[in-house]
Amino acid sequence: METLDFQAPVDDLEPLRDIVGGAQVVALGESSHHIREFYQVRHRILRFLVERCGFEVYALEAPFTQGQVLDSWVQGGPGTVEQAAAEGIALSLGQCREMHETLRWIREHNRAAAGPPLRCVGTDLPGSAASPLPALEELAGYLRWAAPEALPVLEEAVRVVRRFDDPVVFAALGRYENIDPGQRDVLTGALSRLMAHMRRLALVQRARGHGAEHETAMWHLRGAWYLDHLHRANAAEGFESASTFRDVYMAESVLRLVEGGARVVLAAHNWHIQRTPTMDSQERLLLPAGVHLAAALGDGYRAIGVTSSLGRTTVLGEPTPQRPQGAWYGAPLPPPAEGSIEAAFSTDRLWTLADLRAARPQIHDAASFRHSRMADYFLDLPVFEAFDAIAHVSRTTGTDHVLERAAR
Numbered sequence: 001m002e003t004l005d006f007q008a009p010v011d012d013l014e015p016l017r018d019i020v021g022g023a024q025v026v027a028l029g030e031s032s033h034h035i036r037e038f039y040q041v042r043h044r045i046l047r048f049l050v051e052r053c054g055f056e057v058y059a060l061e062a063p064f065t066q067g068q069v070l071d072s073w074v075q076g077g078p079g080t081v082e083q084a085a086a087e088g089i090a091l092s093l094g095q096c097r098e099m100h101e102t103l104r105w106i107r108e109h110n111r112a113a114a115g116p117p118l119r120c121v122g123t124d125l126p127g128s129a130a131s132p133l134p135a136l137e138e139l140a141g142y143l144r145w146a147a148p149e150a151l152p153v154l155e156e157a158v159r160v161v162r163r164f165d166d167p168v169v170f171a172a173l174g175r176y177e178n179i180d181p182g183q184r185d186v187l188t189g190a191l192s193r194l195m196a197h198m199r200r201l202a203l204v205q206r207a208r209g210h211g212a213e214h215e216t217a218m219w220h221l222r223g224a225w226y227l228d229h230l231h232r233a234n235a236a237e238g239f240e241s242a243s244t245f246r247d248v249y250m251a252e253s254v255l256r257l258v259e260g261g262a263r264v265v266l267a268a269h270n271w272h273i274q275r276t277p278t279m280d281s282q283e284r285l286l287l288p289a290g291v292h293l294a295a296a297l298g299d300g301y302r303a304i305g306v307t308s309s310l311g312r313t314t315v316l317g318e319p320t321p322q323r324p325q326g327a328w329y330g331a332p333l334p335p336p337a338e339g340s341i342e343a344a345f346s347t348d349r350l351w352t353l354a355d356l357r358a359a360r361p362q363i364h365d366a367a368s369f370r371h372s373r374m375a376d377y378f379l380d381l382p383v384f385e386a387f388d389a390i391a392h393v394s395r396t397t398g399t400d401h402v403l404e405r406a407a408r
Contacts, residue, residue, distance in 0.1 A: 001351045004040040006101050013048040019355050019389045020053060024258050024300040025293055029270035029387075031307040031373035033091070034314045034328045034402050037393045038306050039098030041351060042267050045304070045391070046102070049265050050109070050118055057119045057257050058106065061268035062089040064253055065135045065220050067122020074106040074120045081107075090128035091169075091316075092325060096399035123253035123266070125227045125246050130172045131165040132224035133158070139194070139224070142217035146210060150197050157190035157224075164231075168325045173239070176231045184232065191225045219256070223249060240280040244287055247272060251292035258297070266293075271374065273303045274386040278379075290386075305387040307373045308333065309342045311395040314402050315375055330398045331376045340371035341383040347394040354390045356383070 001012055020026055028045055030038040049055040060067065066088050069077075073084035081103050085094030093099070103120065110117040126135040136158055143150050160183050164175035176184075198218050205214035226249045233242035250272060257264050266273065266289075273290040280286050293301045310333060317329045336342035345352055360366055366384040373379070383390075 001349065001353060004037060004044065004350065006040065006043055006105065008044075010044060010048040010051065013044065013052075013353070015353060015355065016045065016048055017053070019304070019353075019357065020049065020302055022300070023263075023302040024297055025254055025264045025266060026055070026302045027266040027268065027273035027290060027293070027304065028391075029268065029273045029303065029305045031270050031305070032313045032375045032396075033093055033269065033316075034096065034399045035308070035396045036096075036098055036399050037308070037351070037396045039096065039102065039399070041306055041391050041393060043098070043102045043105070046265055046267075047105070053263075055263040055265050056116065057121060057262045057264045058102075059121050059123045059254055059257065059264050059266045060089065061093070061124055061128070061250070061272065062122035063124050063126050063128055063134070064122045064223055064249075065126050065138055066090065067120075067124075070103065070120045070122065074103060075110055075117050076107070088122065090124070090130070090325075092323065092328065092401060096401045098399060119262075121253075121257070123250040123268075125223050125230065125249050126220075127167055127172070128169065129227065129230055129243060129246055130167055130169045131161060132227045133161050133165045135220040135224040135227075136161060138220040139217050142213060142220075146205065146214065146217070147197065147201055150194060153190050153193050153197070157187050157194070160184075160187040160190075168319075170326075173231060173234050177235050188228055188232070191221070191228055194221055195225055219253070222252075237282075237284070238280075241282070241284050241286065247287060247289040248292060251289040251296070254289070254293060255296055258300075270305045270307070270372065270387075271379070273305070274381060275301070275303050275388075276382055276386045278381060302388045303386070304389045304391055305341075305372065305383075306391045306393070307342055308393040308396040309336050309345060309347050312397050313373075313376050314398050320403075328398070328402045330402050330404045333396065334376060334378075337371050337378045339368060340373070340378055341369050341390055342373060342392065344369065345390075345392040345394075349394060351391060351393045354392065355388075356390060357388045360384055 028042045070088040081100045166172040226245045230242050230245040275290045275294040278286050312330050313333045314328045315331045316326045319326045369383040371378040
């Protein structure tokens with residue numbers, strides 16, 4: 001591939017047709033967050049999938065609840081792209097020019113399109129694993145007119161949540177651990193009662209013509225419920241294992257869109273989209289979102305990992321006063337490790353798209369590729385099983401949001 005230009009024609013991406021086939025979900029990864037070229041690769045692939053293949057939803061590694069602002073904005077809603085991206089995408093992943101360009105393109109596409117709009121939605125837990133309060137506040141707005149009898153139970157949950165509410169993920173997790181176990185049980189019990197009550201009301205609300213509103217409110221609540229279990233698991237077994245509650249919810253959010261008839265492009269980290277399970281440091285089985293999606297959709301799911309060989313990567317480091325959720329810092333990109341998929345690519349092209357599905361029968365040593373980048377180190381995984389294709393960028397740089405440690 002010879003260009004990463006947002007505006008350039010996408011004719012060079014025609015090989016994607018064979019990779020995608022009739023898939024309902026195509027996942028686009030990245031080996032590190034906040035990499036300029038990865039945003040550009042995903043933007044170009046998104047354009048091809050929308051313009052040439054008829055995909056209808058761009059689903060992001062962003063909170064479902066807060067991400068509602070994105071869908072509103074790309075369909076002509078008020079505010080600036082900077083505001084929508086900052087409010088709708090957690091961990092500052094929307095705060096860069098490249099993400100703004102993508103959102104502007106979607107909005108312009110929708111303005112000019114004769115058919116249904118291209119949607120842009122979040123799939124992740126509230127705050128991407130921070131506080132469930134935003135989801136519970138959305139639920140409260142629904143309950144006030146649809147089921148006011150459930151509001152006292154909701155208030156029980158909110159009173160506990162306010163004790164650890166924080167938009168910063170690890171701050172919220174730390175504050176939760178200081179909550180009395182009895183209060184944790186109050187929160188879990190209240191959320192369980194709310195889930196049961198909402199389930200019981202589903203048929204009634206559909207009959208009254210409010211099925212869509214009820215389903216959306218239920219999804220806010222489901223995010224809060226999963227996040228409560230993530231907080232509990234983090235306190236008991238650590239974040240690595242607990243965080244897979246995010247993956248369950250992300251996968252279910254995508255499947256919910258598919259069940260509605262949409263073809264979905266999912267943009268998330270390579271770790272989330274891989275088709276294969278992995279183990280944590282305690283030898284506990286971890287199931288990324290891609291494992292759930294592959295199990296549910298089979299051949300209807302495609303995972304395209306995105307990685308690089310040269311240049312810079314990013315790491316999430318200690319926060320600054322201006323960036324209390326944690327600052328992204330530039331870091332050296334180690335050379336490709338032996339046995340890594342990155343070592344298989346030449347760096348004389350700007351970027352390359354490799355169809356691993358087609359290559360599997362032809363590559364006698366496919367099983368030997370056991371490593372792929374994860375920020376500034378290499379993750380052990382069976383690459384040819386984990387991904388259907390790899391987009392390899394020769395050289396990468398950080399976005400304009402990334403800080404260099406020497407400049408602190």
